[in-house]
Amino acid sequence: MFKICTHQLRRCIMSTRFYVALLIGAVMQIVSVMPLIDYSKAVEKPLNLLEGFVYFNCDTFAAAAAFLGLLFMISDIPFTSQDETYTLMRVPRTQWTMGKVLYLFSICVIYYTVVLLIGIYFLSENAYFSTAWSQPMSWLASSNALNYSTEYNVYFPYSYITSLLTPANAMALSFSLSVCYAFVMSLLVFLLNLKLPHVLAYFSAIMVHVINYRLATAYSRNYTRYSLLGNSLLMYHDIGGSYGNGLYLRLGQSFCIYGTLILLLLILLLFAIRSYDFKITVDVKS
8 A cells, every 4th residue: 555655656756747736836825925925024024934824724715726736736546557557466456545545645745745835935035933923913913904914915814813823833723724625625536537537527626626615705604614625724713612603613623524524535435446447547558
């Protein structure tokens, strides 16, 4: 199982698709935090290095667009090729499937780790590391942005995040939620590719993502809790039971939902792989 995962990771890292996908994620992280950097320079106060990813995770459009990079990277899962037949002759289908699942989880972690590091590097020109929130973020969260928030198009009115979480905790939760959503969607793509032609499966995954985005950005917040994407964003949570008035899920509830969906998709994958015809997708060299 682990050899299948590492083999797939090596093939992924050597492909152009991998770097194009990372570029999409990096660009969305940079685009998201650029107004925040301009704001911090305007008030002449540095940011915390960890705040870039938190700000990115609380930007619905940037988070949704960045996920498209990962979706592009794994769109052809299970990546069957001619040499895959020799692997399948040596291992059971269940072990092969779990190797691919482990690869999907690993690539989700790698993808958002790179996005996180790109954000840290981009902020480093005007940021520092600290266990406390920076003054610009504290001002934005407390609606005391000195009239700069509108001018520089920055938006972070989430005082419950800055008051109840440290930057490190907020970053870790944002990272975990992003990985959970990406992993669930990756498993869904895997399952769809086993049942449908790849083009149709990819289109279906895009539509599921779009529906989640529309639910997360609906005018009425009554629908946000039903969006998997919305539940991957830190600001759409009832943190500490002090915010949301029942509209948002608590962090524990979101992680339980993701865990349940992962288990369900794994079961469906193991059933689907029994009837999957690998000969259909194996390339034959002339």
